[in-house]
Amino acid sequence: MRIVCIGGGPAGLYFALLMKKLNPAHEIAVVERNRPYDTFGWGVVFSDATMDNMREWDPVTAEAIQVAFNHWDDIELHFKDHTIRSGGHGFVGIGRKKMLNILQARCEELGVELVFDRDVESDSEFPDADLIIASDGINSRIRNKYAEVFKPDIVTRPNRYIWLGTNQLFDAFTFLFEKTEHGWFQAHVYKFDDTTTTFIVECPEHVWLAHGLDKAGQEQSIEFCQKLFGKYLDGHRLMTNARHLRGSAWLNFQRVKCEQWHHDNGRSHVVLMGDAVHTAHFAIGSGTKLALEDAIELTRLFRDEGDTPEHIPAVLERYQAARNIDVLRLQNAAWNAMEWFEVCGARYCDTLEPEQFMYSMLTRSQRISHENLRLRDATWLEGYERWFANNAGLPVKAGEAPPPMFTPFTLRGLTLANRVVVSPMAMYSADDGSANDFHLVHFGARALGGAGLLYTEMTCVSPDARITPGCAGMYKPEHVNAWKRVVDFVHANSGAKMGIQLGHAGRKGATKLAWEGIDEPLEAGGWPLMSASPLPYLPHSQVPREMTRDDMERVRDDFVRATKMAFEAGFDILELHCAHGYLLSSFLSPLTNRRRDDYGGGHENRVRFPLEVFRAMRAAWPSNRPMSVRLSCHDWFPGGNTADDAVAFARLFRDAGADLIDCSSGQVWKGDRPVYGRMYQTPFADRIRNEAGIPTVAVGALYEADHANSIIAAGRADLCAIARPHLADPAWTLHEAAKIGFDDVAWPKQYLSARSQYETNLRREGGAPDK
Numbered sequence: 001m002r003i004v005c006i007g008g009g010p011a012g013l014y015f016a017l018l019m020k021k022l023n024p025a026h027e028i029a030v031v032e033r034n035r036p037y038d039t040f041g042w043g044v045v046f047s048d049a050t051m052d053n054m055r056e057w058d059p060v061t062a063e064a065i066q067v068a069f070n071h072w073d074d075i076e077l078h079f080k081d082h083t084i085r086s087g088g089h090g091f092v093g094i095g096r097k098k099m100l101n102i103l104q105a106r107c108e109e110l111g112v113e114l115v116f117d118r119d120v121e122s123d124s125e126f127p128d129a130d131l132i133i134a135s136d137g138i139n140s141r142i143r144n145k146y147a148e149v150f151k152p153d154i155v156t157r158p159n160r161y162i163w164l165g166t167n168q169l170f171d172a173f174t175f176l177f178e179k180t181e182h183g184w185f186q187a188h189v190y191k192f193d194d195t196t197t198t199f200i201v202e203c204p205e206h207v208w209l210a211h212g213l214d215k216a217g218q219e220q221s222i223e224f225c226q227k228l229f230g231k232y233l234d235g236h237r238l239m240t241n242a243r244h245l246r247g248s249a250w251l252n253f254q255r256v257k258c259e260q261w262h263h264d265n266g267r268s269h270v271v272l273m274g275d276a277v278h279t280a281h282f283a284i285g286s287g288t289k290l291a292l293e294d295a296i297e298l299t300r301l302f303r304d305e306g307d308t309p310e311h312i313p314a315v316l317e318r319y320q321a322a323r324n325i326d327v328l329r330l331q332n333a334a335w336n337a338m339e340w341f342e343v344c345g346a347r348y349c350d351t352l353e354p355e356q357f358m359y360s361m362l363t364r365s366q367r368i369s370h371e372n373l374r375l376r377d378a379t380w381l382e383g384y385e386r387w388f389a390n391n392a393g394l395p396v397k398a399g400e401a402p403p404p405m406f407t408p409f410t411l412r413g414l415t416l417a418n419r420v421v422v423s424p425m426a427m428y429s430a431d432d433g434s435a436n437d438f439h440l441v442h443f444g445a446r447a448l449g450g451a452g453l454l455y456t457e458m459t460c461v462s463p464d465a466r467i468t469p470g471c472a473g474m475y476k477p478e479h480v481n482a483w484k485r486v487v488d489f490v491h492a493n494s495g496a497k498m499g500i501q502l503g504h505a506g507r508k509g510a511t512k513l514a515w516e517g518i519d520e521p522l523e524a525g526g527w528p529l530m531s532a533s534p535l536p537y538l539p540h541s542q543v544p545r546e547m548t549r550d551d552m553e554r555v556r557d558d559f560v561r562a563t564k565m566a567f568e569a570g571f572d573i574l575e576l577h578c579a580h581g582y583l584l585s586s587f588l589s590p591l592t593n594r595r596r597d598d599y600g601g602g603h604e605n606r607v608r609f610p611l612e613v614f615r616a617m618r619a620a621w622p623s624n625r626p627m628s629v630r631l632s633c634h635d636w637f638p639g640g641n642t643a644d645d646a647v648a649f650a651r652l653f654r655d656a657g658a659d660l661i662d663c664s665s666g667q668v669w670k671g672d673r674p675v676y677g678r679m680y681q682t683p684f685a686d687r688i689r690n691e692a693g694i695p696t697v698a699v700g701a702l703y704e705a706d707h708a709n710s711i712i713a714a715g716r717a718d719l720c721a722i723a724r725p726h727l728a729d730p731a732w733t734l735h736e737a738a739k740i741g742f743d744d745v746a747w748p749k750q751y752l753s754a755r756s757q758y759e760t761n762l763r764r765e766g767g768a769p770d771k
């Protein structure tokens, strides 16, 4: 085959040498616009796993790289006069020039033609090529030429960064954080040969502008960074090798992905590779890895399918299918890590203590969890667990700290024994609003199962506030005793506390029991509905009436009456349900609130009635007992609320005396499109906790102790609510404790004889660590 690689970066060079090695009969050229030693950038890092992969495909290159690279295990943070270091992270670093020179030398040795100093305008310059590799980097001209075919999706990110180097040496992958009068800067620092270190400085756009760096030339920018990070440089200078860039050399990262990776231009097959088709932010340092792995995969497919021109179309199809999945996975992790660095100044730098800041930074990609950190550096993690426990009011010695989810948590006069919450879940099994034997057994079992806090299902404040005829209520005198029986059992037989979630169904009321048709209107026996605006939930649902001021006063008083009854029943905490499209939520969302009076329009107006209800309840609820508010933090529908709105609402509830925001999302508008996934609502709890400054509950697709520990340890939330896993397993907390080998959690004395058998069996099956 005749192959031309346009662009001699890692992708083009590595593919060229692998294909030449596979079959020396291929005619292969790499055409590069720069000269051999003229390259932008300093060192790159990739993981040990990438090296293993390269070793398998070309031991000669791998060996040369192995000799030239720097290996290190530690990550070190310098933050607010603290230095924190943790090990076991396993990276290799190599100078970009060095690596390209190794690849160039190997290409020449194998007989690849290297053409330098030639700026390719178009793929049509190579009419005789069977295969053209567009490995021309992030600004790929070839990709842009066929943009209609490749359909690139390019997102420019808000942070500014400059890629510098220095001869000051650092013996760990180092992160430096410095605050100026305008905001935070961070530096990502890693040594890549015996004399040189990569030094990338990054900050948000507004901080960059406030310092006038948009008007600064390279020298002035370097001076600025040198002064800012001077105490770490020990007199060494920062240097640039990007003098060919016009302007300031501060860049914005661009995330690139493409719908289509290859194209038949009529004479040759053109295929994108490396940064031309996908980029990954340097926050997880994997762009070079992706480029090299693209080259490996395409070579593998030619080897397996046949390396003659007639095989090209099928090979390229497979190449795209195979690589797309890996790339998307890595791009997701890189995205999380990149966002962390974008928001850390506004969200974490001024709120988290250095210890927790380090934990948050290490887990920024969401790929590294609590137990992964234990595998990497158990000593550091135990030290952190101890710090966390001490901060949570548990004075423990080193090595004796519980995992974060098993630390206590206090709000006003309430202390929870651990951070696990049974999330509110409607059971549709009440008799005329009364909790009954089902509720006693249901909550009793979950209290015995180890959770620190149990919330009732949405308990309705009047008969017409119910979702279904089976919903529990708190509006008749007998409801108090019915709930008191449950609460008393929980208090008498477990360490769990009991919360009640009070709500009003609004436009989603008068529907069938879930298992008879969720959200479907009752055929008989329904009741009139009201909502912020007269909009039916389903096209065939009842049209609610728009609430009048009289309605509001009646509903507010119903909530207050239910609050007083909840106190009589002995509940420890009270939650106001302002989520999921029910009555109060219908005021908050612009999708369901179309009012033109004081209760519709901007945030302050939309939240006015929910806040009025909240304040009246707060006044009726003892001041030593906390109150939480459940919000739909995202409507997942165009024109609806997003996390920005949720932060604004959380601040207003906080100011009105709320102690905790329970961060759910969706169910406000039929046809919403949530982006589901593991821990998918946790980013809302994280933002609200750290931006609005109020404790939060994370909920949604959390199903392992490792999720809860990672979230709580990183300060992304204070509590974790677990819903469906608690339906499957009432003793979820006890079982998860056993799975992570934590035995300092109390089993009910009546069940103690089962404990050691359960734990032993788990260990035998490999489901728990050995003691």
Ligand SMILES: Cc1cc2nc3c(=O)[nH]c(=O)nc-3n(C[C@H](O)[C@H](O)[C@H](O)COP(=O)(O)OP(=O)(O)OC[C@H]3O[C@@H](n4cnc5c(N)ncnc54)[C@H](O)[C@@H]3O)c2cc1C
Binding pocket: 006, 007, 008, 009, 010, 011, 012, 031, 032, 033, 034, 041, 043, 044, 045, 046, 118, 119, 120, 121, 135, 136, 137, 138, 140, 141, 162, 163, 200, 273, 274, 275, 276, 280, 282, 285, 286, 287, 288, 289, 290, 291
């Ligand atoms: C600040 C920063 C830090 C980074 N850190 C890391 C890291 O630590 N680890 C890591 O793995 N990755 C890192 N990367 C990313 C990494 O540099 C790229 O992902 C990687 O180089 C991609 O390889 P490539 O071959 O696809 O593209 P490139 O390396 O960009 O190579 C493309 C080549 O094509 C040439 N070219 C472009 N257009 C033409 C043309 N028209 N004619 C001829 N030649 C052309 C260019 O001159 C260039 O040599 C970092 C990137 C940045 C910006």
Ligand SMILES: Cc1cc2nc3c(=O)[nH]c(=O)nc-3n(C[C@H](O)[C@H](O)[C@H](O)COP(=O)(O)O)c2cc1C
Binding pocket: 423, 424, 425, 426, 427, 456, 457, 458, 501, 577, 579, 630, 664, 699, 700, 701, 702, 721, 722, 723, 724, 725
């Ligand atoms: C059967 C069932 C009933 C639910 N009822 C309520 C409810 O009454 N109030 C509420 O706020 N959320 C309710 N939810 C939502 C859960 O509290 C929780 O937010 C959601 O299920 C996501 O958590 P999970 O992934 O752990 O299940 C219910 C969920 C389920 C599965």
